[in-house]
Amino acid sequence: MSIRAVDCHMHIFGDQTRYPFAEPRSYTVPPASVEDYWRAVAGTDIARVVVVQPSPYARDNSCTLDALDSFGEAARGVAVIDPDTTTDSDLAMLHARRVRGVRVNLRSVRAAAVPVAEALPKIDRLLAGSGWHIQVFCDPEVLSELAPVQAGLRVPLVLDHFGAIDPLAAERHVGDMRRLVEAGAWVKLSGSYRISSGPDGAGVADLARAIHGTAPDRMVWASDWPHTPQHGGATASGDAVLPYRDLDTAGLYRAVADWFPDETVRRAILQDNPRRLYDWSD
Numbered sequence: 165m166s167i168r169a170v171d172c173h174m175h176i177f178g179d180q181t182r183y184p185f186a187e188p189r190s191y192t193v194p195p196a197s198v199e200d201y202w203r204a205v206a207g208t209d210i211a212r213v214v215v216v217q218p219s220p221y222a223r224d225n226s227c228t229l230d231a232l233d234s235f236g237e238a239a240r241g242v243a244v245i246d247p248d249t250t251t252d253s254d255l256a257m258l259h260a261r262r263v264r265g266v267r268v269n270l271r272s273v274r275a276a277a278v279p280v281a282e283a284l285p286k287i288d289r290l291l292a293g294s295g296w297h298i299q300v301f302c303d304p305e306v307l308s309e310l311a312p313v314q315a316g317l318r319v320p321l322v323l324d325h326f327g328a329i330d331p332l333a334a335e336r337h338v339g340d341m342r343r344l345v346e347a348g349a350w351v352k353l354s355g356s357y358r359i360s361s362g363p364d365g366a367g368v369a370d371l372a373r374a375i376h377g378t379a380p381d382r383m384v385w386a387s388d389w390p391h392t393p394q395h396g397g398a399t400a401s402g403d404a405v406l407p408y409r410d411l412d413t414a415g416l417y418r419a420v421a422d423w424f425p426d427e428t429v430r431r432a433i434l435q436d437n438p439r440r441l442y443d444w445s446d
């Protein structure tokens with residue numbers, strides 16, 4: 165059974181002379197191009213991608229939008245916006261460029277973080293009826309705060325990177341995420357190397373299976389390429405270029421077969437679920 169897999173969370177970084185990073189920012193990295201990405205996933209079934217706006221560009225989506233143009237119909241995007249200034253015409257332009265979601269980053273850029281009870285409803289009012297979603301990256305301690313906010317949202321909520329939960333640490337956080345998923349949230353099985361403090365991704369497979377048991381039709385997978393460096397979330401200017409983490413991106417994709425040996429299950433996670441979430445018709 166052939167799978168046209170979707171990598172639901174990756175980034176593109178351009179040359180700083182054309183796509184300058186925001187000041188201040190959490191980190192500085194070298195370019196990572198569309199061509200670099202396809203080389204990194206060569207030999208896999210990945211045929212489609214979701215380009216997510218990375219924090220060093222703040223609200224300047226130029227690099228992400230140009231990447232979407234380069235990928236063409238094989239891509240969808242998740243942008244960052246200012247809900248106080250974004251207009252319907254702005255959203256129409258982003259939609260035409262294949263954007264289908266808005267990212268709220270409460271973890272990578274701590275200085276810019278605002279309370280979820282304030283941030284999400286503003287964006288929800290803008291997106292209502294659009295078919296888009298709100299993607300949230302937050303500390304696991306924030307998951308409990310999302311539940312009352314989620315109840316008032318009209319667009320889907322998508323949780324980044326396993327909810328940032330260390331699978332060996334906090335059962336309470338797993339319960340918080342499960343309640344969100346039971347109420348309709350989606351979860352990205354992405355950045356597994358970010359959440360596991362144990363050897364060989366200890367506990368990640370069990371966490372992935374636990375999420376799947378709650379909502380098998382609302383989970384998707386992603387590589388999180390090009391694997392940005394660790395940082396504390398503080399915003400500080402600086403031009404020191406940090407290297408990407410040296411990871412086998414294709415190997416991260418193949419790990420899904422270990423988590424879910426059943427091919428029908430993998431097909432749903434890798435292809436069918438993301439087709440619905442990101443608005444592919446075929």
